[in-house]
Amino acid sequence: MSAILLAWALTLAQIMLGLSMICATVRVVIGPRAQDRVLGLDSLYVNAMLMLLVFGIQTGRTLYFEAALIIALLGFTSTLALAKFLMRGEVIE
Amino acid sequence: MILVPDLPAWAAAVVAILVLAGAAMTLIGSIGLLRMKTFYNRLHPPTLGSSAGTLLIVVGSMVCFSVLRTRPSVHEVLIAVFVTLTTPVTFMLLGRAALYRDRTGDGEEVPPSSTMENDAS
Numbered sequence: 001m002s003a004i005l006l007a008w009a010l011t012l013a014q015i016m017l018g019l020s021m022i023c024a025t026v027r028v029v030i031g032p033r034a035q036d037r038v039l040g041l042d043s044l045y046v047n048a049m050l051m052l053l054v055f056g057i058q059t060g061r062t063l064y065f066e067a068a069l070i071i072a073l074l075g076f077t078s079t080l081a082l083a084k085f086l087m088r089g090e091v092i093e
Numbered sequence: 094m095i096l097v098p099d100l101p102a103w104a105a106a107v108v109a110i111l112v113l114a115g116a117a118m119t120l121i122g123s124i125g126l127l128r129m130k131t132f133y134n135r136l137h138p139p140t141l142g143s144s145a146g147t148l149l150i151v152v153g154s155m156v157c158f159s160v161l162r163t164r165p166s167v168h169e170v171l172i173a174v175f176v177t178l179t180t181p182v183t184f185m186l187l188g189r190a191a192l193y194r195d196r197t198g199d200g201e202e203v204p205p206s207s208t209m210e211n212d213a214s
Contacts, residue, residue, distance in 0.1 A: 002105040007097040009109035013116035013150075013165070015107040020116075020123030020142065020163040027135075028127055035191040036132055042183060043126055043139040045178070050119055053150050054112060054173070057157045065154070065169065072172055078185060087190040 010058050017051045038082045045075035104160040106168050108153045114151030118142060136188055143180045148173055 024047060027040035049071045056064030081091050100108065118141055125138025151173045158166035195203045 003097050004099070006100065008108050010097065012103040013112045016113075016116035016120045020120045022125045023120075023123035024139075033132065033191075033194075035187060035194070036135065038187060039132075039139065040136060041187050042127065043123060043142065043176050045196075046139070046143045047119060049124065049172070049176075050115065050142070050146060051149050053154050053169075054116070057108065057154050058097065060157075060161055062158070062168075063130065065172075068176075069172055072179075076175075076183060079183045081192045083183065085187040087186075087193055090163040 011038075013054050014051065017047055017054065021047045021051070030074070034086055038079065040043065042075065042079045045078075049057060049075070068091055098161055100157065100160055104156060108157045111149050111156065115146045115153065118149065119146035122146065125177030131202075132191055133188070136184060138190075140184065141181060143176055147176045179185060 021044060024040045024044040028037050028044065031040055032035040049068045051066040052064045052071065056062065056068070085091050122138045122141035125141070126135055129135040129138060151161075151169045154169050155166060158169075192203060
């Protein structure tokens, strides 16, 4: 009984996170200016990281945790580089 | 085929509630990102997903793996600490960059400058 409840809850959480990834993607596509697209990209990688964590709970493996950690590290760096690019026009001066 | 970890009932209930609450928080934040009108309003809703959503799902994952292995499993704290530390940095920088672009170029209307702001960015 509790296993079926947990399975439904995890599937519902994955559907919700997928919907939020779709919302972020729509913002990346329609964003009027460049900073809106960068904001959508940042939101997209956070949602993808949470989706991988939920996959990790579902399968009971730590493989997905490492992938989520790498997404968090690289996403931070990419958003930082894009913000710097918007500010200065180049990343490395 | 039902793919689910083999947890006792109380742990399953706790994990289900935490994960569902975190996913709902993230969904609310992303809908806000889609619906807000100006960029400076849109800067706020995604932080709901990266603060509350991440924290709830990470705590759910910690409970799940601690019960599965019958020993404390705290390596998910890495993600929580890292995301909590880096989100304000990126959003402050992004807001600063947008403010700079709007003040120098022909952008949309910028919010009024506060009295505490003393640097000429």
